[in-house]
Amino acid sequence: FFASVEMAPGDPILGLTEAFVADPRPGKINLGVGIYCDEQGKIPLMKAVRDVEQSLAKAENPRGYLPINGLKAYNELTQQLLFGADSPLLAEGRVATAQTIGGSAALRVAADLLKQTAGTGAKIAISNPSWGNHHVVFRTAGFELLEYRYYDKATHGLDFAGMLEDLGKLEPGTVVLLHACCHNPTGVDLDAAQWQQAIELMKERQLLPFVDAAYQGFDKGLDADATAIRLLAASGIEAFVVANSYSKSFSLYGERVGAISMVGRDRDEAARVLSRIKTTIRSIYSSPAAHGAYLVAGVLGNPELRASWEDELGGMRTRIHEMRAGLVDGLVAAGLPQFDFINRQAGMFSYSGLSKAQVERLREDFAIYALTSGRICVAALNRANLDAVVAAIAAVS
Numbered sequence: 001f002f003a004s005v006e007m008a009p010g011d012p013i014l015g016l017t018e019a020f021v022a023d024p025r026p027g028k029i030n031l032g033v034g035i036y037c038d039e040q041g042k043i044p045l046m047k048a049v050r051d052v053e054q055s056l057a058k059a060e061n062p063r064g065y066l067p068i069n070g071l072k073a074y075n076e077l078t079q080q081l082l083f084g085a086d087s088p089l090l091a092e093g094r095v096a097t098a099q100t101i102g103g104s105a106a107l108r109v110a111a112d113l114l115k116q117t118a119g120t121g122a123k124i125a126i127s128n129p130s131w132g133n134h135h136v137v138f139r140t141a142g143f144e145l146l147e148y149r150y151y152d153k154a155t156h157g158l159d160f161a162g163m164l165e166d167l168g169k170l171e172p173g174t175v176v177l178l179h180a181c182c183h184n185p186t187g188v189d190l191d192a193a194q195w196q197q198a199i200e201l202m203k204e205r206q207l208l209p210f211v212d213a214a215y216q217g218f219d220k221g222l223d224a225d226a227t228a229i230r231l232l233a234a235s236g237i238e239a240f241v242v243a244n245s246y247s248k249s250f251s252l253y254g255e256r257v258g259a260i261s262m263v264g265r266d267r268d269e270a271a272r273v274l275s276r277i278k279t280t281i282r283s284i285y286s287s288p289a290a291h292g293a294y295l296v297a298g299v300l301g302n303p304e305l306r307a308s309w310e311d312e313l314g315g316m317r318t319r320i321h322e323m324r325a326g327l328v329d330g331l332v333a334a335g336l337p338q339f340d341f342i343n344r345q346a347g348m349f350s351y352s353g354l355s356k357a358q359v360e361r362l363r364e365d366f367a368i369y370a371l372t373s374g375r376i377c378v379a380a381l382n383r384a385n386l387d388a389v390v391a392a393i394a395a396v397s
């Protein structure tokens with residue numbers, strides 16, 4: 001049965017972590033995968049999460065199945081975090097939300113559902129570049145993949161004119177994948193005025209905006225980082241989709257906590273969409289895992305714990321900004337002022353402009369792991385490893 005099965009290539013991000021783990025060199029540094037680490041180089045267990053986890057352990061609750069679309073309180077709190085607690089969309093019942101196994105299952109569930117509704121003509125436009133798994137998920141779901149211009153190599157910033165030109169050429173009904181904030185891999189985002197313009201264009205062209213929100217709270221704050229979602233909600237656009245993940249904002253990577261939210265024209269449409277989300281989930285993994293959702297709902301639903309979480313998240317955000325600035329300062333001091341654009345990028349990543357050959361040298365000669373695209377995770381920097389990273393980049397530059 002399996003004699004003709006060929007070896008698949010390793011995953012460019014998670015495969016790199018496997019190589020990192022297997023590397024015996026002391027002092028190795030992983031700037032590959034998008035994981036926030038604290039000053040001690042550890043993945044934090046957030047205080048509010050720990051508190052909920054301890055109460056859950058004491059409560060010794062039975063382990064029944066969650067409903068197909070997950071925990072009700074979790075879905076409601078997720079909607080409030082994404083759309084704003086006072087969002088008219090929520091009051092009007094226009095949002096169908098289901099808890100999913102991380103943001104990845106949110107993408108896949110929505111992709112399968114959208115493919116069913118679009119039939120053979122399902123097309124998605126993805127920013128160039130984007131998170132590599134976006135292409136994999138939508139291609140596997142049967143979509144035709146298109147690209148729109150996004151990153152300008154010359155300025156290390158946004159090619160907004162190119163983006164608008166490419167979006168303006170898409171056929172009505174095309175799905176447009178957007179990053180809510182902290183664009184992965186570039187760290188280059190649209191400002192509010194640019195979002196407004198892009199949204200007007202997508203509305204006029206009858207495109208379906210699909211926002212991937214994996215880093216809410218990692219750049220400016222929970223509300224500011226949801227600007228794209230809030231502007232879409234206010235735009236009067238008929239439909240849009242939001243996939244979100246709590247991997248980063250709650251430091252719950254392995255618990256796989258995310259959600260899919262699909263906004264329809266009215267309550268009736270949202271109810272029908274939710275029924276389809278449920279049949280799609282049932283056909284893939286039946287129902288989501290419970291633990292992470294109890295943690296997130298436990299924190300978001302309790303004012304004290306929520307304040308503690310927001311505070312800690314704010315600290316993580318500040319530390320990322322400091323590490324970004326520290327990297328630039330170090331590189332400037334090492335005679336490399338051309339890296340100052342890193343300060344203008346947002347979130348946990350920077351598209352450093354390092355070439356594949358330079359990235360390979362970092363790994364071979366310095367045990368520093370980055371993606372071959374040049375993406376580095378600035379959220380994995382700390383005061384103890386910063387100098388080594390600066391020195392290694394200087395050596396390969």
Ligand code: LMR
Binds near residue numbers: 013014032034133184
């Ligand atoms: C990343 O881009 O490094 C993260 O989103 C982790 C992943 O699953 O690729």
